[in-house]
Amino acid sequence: MKKIGVLLSFLSLAFTLAAQKPEMSFEKKLHDFGNVNEADGPVSYVFEFVNKGKQPLVIHNVVASCGCTTPEWTRTPIQPGGKGSIKATFDPRNRPGNFNKSITITSNASTPTEILRIVGNVVPRPKGIEDIYPRDMGLIRAKSSHLSFTRIEPGTRKETRLEFINTSDKPVTLAFEKVPSHITIKTDPATVAPGKEGEIVAVFDASKIDDWGFVSYQVNVTINGQKPQNNRISVSATIEEDYSNLSSDELAKAPDIQFSEPNYDFGTVKQGTTVEHVFKITNKGKSDLILHKVRSSCGCTVSQPAKKIVKPGETIDLPVSFNTHGRNGRQNQSVTIYSNDPKKSTSLLRISATVEQ
Numbered sequence: 001m002k003k004i005g006v007l008l009s010f011l012s013l014a015f016t017l018a019a020q021k022p023e024m025s026f027e028k029k030l031h032d033f034g035n036v037n038e039a040d041g042p043v044s045y046v047f048e049f050v051n052k053g054k055q056p057l058v059i060h061n062v063v064a065s066c067g068c069t070t071p072e073w074t075r076t077p078i079q080p081g082g083k084g085s086i087k088a089t090f091d092p093r094n095r096p097g098n099f100n101k102s103i104t105i106t107s108n109a110s111t112p113t114e115i116l117r118i119v120g121n122v123v124p125r126p127k128g129i130e131d132i133y134p135r136d137m138g139l140i141r142a143k144s145s146h147l148s149f150t151r152i153e154p155g156t157r158k159e160t161r162l163e164f165i166n167t168s169d170k171p172v173t174l175a176f177e178k179v180p181s182h183i184t185i186k187t188d189p190a191t192v193a194p195g196k197e198g199e200i201v202a203v204f205d206a207s208k209i210d211d212w213g214f215v216s217y218q219v220n221v222t223i224n225g226q227k228p229q230n231n232r233i234s235v236s237a238t239i240e241e242d243y244s245n246l247s248s249d250e251l252a253k254a255p256d257i258q259f260s261e262p263n264y265d266f267g268t269v270k271q272g273t274t275v276e277h278v279f280k281i282t283n284k285g286k287s288d289l290i291l292h293k294v295r296s297s298c299g300c301t302v303s304q305p306a307k308k309i310v311k312p313g314e315t316i317d318l319p320v321s322f323n324t325h326g327r328n329g330r331q332n333q334s335v336t337i338y339s340n341d342p343k344k345s346t347s348l349l350r351i352s353a354t355v356e357q
Contacts, residue, residue, distance in 0.1 A: 041092075
């Protein structure tokens with residue numbers, strides 16, 4: 001009986017202390033802004049609450065679910081019966097469409113975590129020239145500074161275009177420098193009148209280059225004979241074969257590239273030394289495996305296979321050397337192998353080391 005009395009006394013004390021704790025009572029925990037015009041800028045709403053407890057209420061922290069929402073709150077203790085507020089400001093810039101954001105409050109209240117929510121729909125602002133053509137290139141604005149050919153098959157040609165507009169009060173003529181011999185670039189039309197649109201037209205001829213995988217170049221742009229500083233566009237492509245139309249029989253007879261291991265750790269090595277490892281490449285397929293190219297992730301790694309054509313069932317060495325000169329700390333590098341294996345046309349081997357001075 002004595003134990004039961006102690007337990008009841010303890011429970012009574014716990015309930016008494018809980019009843020004396022601060023209590024955060026909101027008028028509402030959800031606010032719908034409705035339609036918010038992006039052009040009008042940020043919108044705010046103030047959530048008000050009352051401390052209905054018997055102790056001062058202290059808000060420890062308020063965190064929004066994303067950087068687009070900024071909270072402000074009452075920083076001083078709110079006495080019993082006193083009022084406080086949480087202000088939520090939402091920035092609609094570049095966020096068209098519906099939004100649903102939360103604000104999490106932590107405090108010393110009887111319910112230590114509260115969640116408020118703001119919702120609405122952002123009506124996009126009308127797009128201007130700067131929005132449609134964000135890349136400023138002096139007398140013109142372009143939609144991008146990148147000409148991407150995405151994937152292109154070896155031996156084929158592919159065209160891509162980049163739109164621009166003449167924002168000056170004079171006709172403009174563009175010229176391009178440092179263009180690789182397998183790429184041609186021109187504008188259509190050759191001269192663009194003030195306020196008119198044009199296109200940069202590029203053609204990539206993969207038959208004129210012996211390369212595989214991702215390639216990229218930087219091309220200088222001159223406008224009316226002038227060379228604005230940093231006026232460059234990047235050109236990129238991924239050269240690889242298309243195996244998507246192979247039949248099941250062709251896939252069954254295809255080469256199959258396999259490696260002795262996918263990665264190798266040299267452990268701890270002294271700075272300035274060159275370490276080596278030999279990966280084994282085996283063709284477990286039914287036709288010749290052709291190693292088109294082996295590319296390392298940096299000049300400090302050198303790797304070349306013993307031969308480029310691997311017969312079915314044959315294994316060859318792929319020696320990899322890593323020069324640690326000028327390196328320090330943990331190092332992670334990779335070797336990419338491009339082959340005619342239709343399922344693994346691009347394979348990645350990784351090497352790592354901890355370089356000590």
